[in-house]
Amino acid sequence: MPKAIPYGRQDISQADIDAVVEILKADYLTQGPKVKEFENKFAKYIGAKYAVAVANGTAALHLCTLALGVNETSKVITPPITFAASSNCVRYCGGEVVFSDIAANTITLDIEKVRMLLENAPKETYQGIIPVDFAGYPVNLEAFRQLADEYGLWIIEDACHAPGGFFTDSKGVKQNCGNGQFADLAIFSFHPVKHIACGEGGMITTNRKDLYDELLTLRTHGITKDPKKLQENHGGWYMEMQILGYNYRIPDILCALGSSQLDRAVKKLEIRRKIAKKYDKAFEGTKIKTIIPPNEVGHAYHLYVIQIENRKELYDYLRTQKIYAQIHYIPTHLMPYYKQFGYKKGDFPTAEAYYEKCISLPMYPTLTEEEQEFVIEQVLKISDV
Numbered sequence: 001m002p003k004a005i006p007y008g009r010q011d012i013s014q015a016d017i018d019a020v021v022e023i024l025k026a027d028y029l030t031q032g033p034k035v036k037e038f039e040n041k042f043a044k045y046i047g048a049k050y051a052v053a054v055a056n057g058t059a060a061l062h063l064c065t066l067a068l069g070v071n072e073t074s075k076v077i078t079p080p081i082t083f084a085a086s087s088n089c090v091r092y093c094g095g096e097v098v099f100s101d102i103a104a105n106t107i108t109l110d111i112e113k114v115r116m117l118l119e120n121a122p123k124e125t126y127q128g129i130i131p132v133d134f135a136g137y138p139v140n141l142e143a144f145r146q147l148a149d150e151y152g153l154w155i156i157e158d159a160c161h162a163p164g165g166f167f168t169d170s171k172g173v174k175q176n177c178g179n180g181q182f183a184d185l186a187i188f189s190f191h192p193v194k195h196i197a198c199g200e201g202g203m204i205t206t207n208r209k210d211l212y213d214e215l216l217t218l219r220t221h222g223i224t225k226d227p228k229k230l231q232e233n234h235g236g237w238y239m240e241m242q243i244l245g246y247n248y249r250i251p252d253i254l255c256a257l258g259s260s261q262l263d264r265a266v267k268k269l270e271i272r273r274k275i276a277k278k279y280d281k282a283f284e285g286t287k288i289k290t291i292i293p294p295n296e297v298g299h300a301y302h303l304y305v306i307q308i309e310n311r312k313e314l315y316d317y318l319r320t321q322k323i324y325a326q327i328h329y330i331p332t333h334l335m336p337y338y339k340q341f342g343y344k345k346g347d348f349p350t351a352e353a354y355y356e357k358c359i360s361l362p363m364y365p366t367l368t369e370e371e372q373e374f375v376i377e378q379v380l381k382i383s384d385v
């Protein structure tokens, strides 16, 4: 029997290892030159003006909600099909999470349902929207920006699944996920199953200088040494803690790894897209439902999700073949923590129907052709084609 095949895994090269070892021998283990290097390289890759590297994607989300002033009076709209962190960041600041259903053809936030929510509420009920580029499918943020502007809302794009993804705007311009053209802030994760692995790591991108400055301060305890901002100045050592911040820093060691990983990001994304094409082709004309994006959308394929009637049977069978497919995601509104706010089964029919059938097949750059063919063969064996 072949070796175990997970649904996702990191790809570490000798260059990555060398980059980390170099930092272990250098002067800084925590915030050193590699943090800035990684931030600059990442901002360039995504096409955003500013980037702030942080401890993980969840910390990135928390800093975003803090910087945008989420508090006990805030109501923020998020989809129910995503990792729980996408909505938890609102709760960290005491705000209310308002889930809104997904669209069946993209598994991302359904803009028409969001529009209905906004139209049916008194003005200024909502403060923001957190759309998620689910599985790597880029949300059309131009449309969301127009809607958000009508109601004075901010947008945090959860782009954890989508570095390198893009959609084409109404002028025909390619807009990269997280490039800050339409969203106020965007966030990424460098958890090992994501495109770029740091072990733990996250990034916030933005084109807004005001938010960028705020994020830098919040990342390190709310402390500033900027002479222009100080209320007093006692000398060279002097600094002030002006707001309540956190220690959400990411070490130089991990940024060296992230920066080295980024050098191969384009190549690895090409491989993901090639793997997706092969799956698409294999399942064409069967009862297996796949999400095939139109040409003007550049899917980033963090996940390759299929929808199938006998999902549990397939999941269990694949495990007997050491194929560790996964389910993304159990709807967040059905988590016991969120049920306490009154959410229940039946609230979001599209998300719930999707959850009943979804399963993520192995998708990572080192998945070999033989392994993928084996996966396809096993899936077709069990699916009711």
Ligand SMILES: *Cc1c(COP(=O)(O)O)cnc(C)c1O
Pocket (backbone or CB within 6 Å): 056, 057, 058, 059, 082, 083, 085, 086, 132, 158, 160, 161, 188, 189, 190, 191, 200, 201, 202
């Ligand atoms: C992974 C992920 C996060 C959180 O990232 P961490 O680095 O694990 O904290 C947030 N949102 C989505 C959609 C994710 O996939």
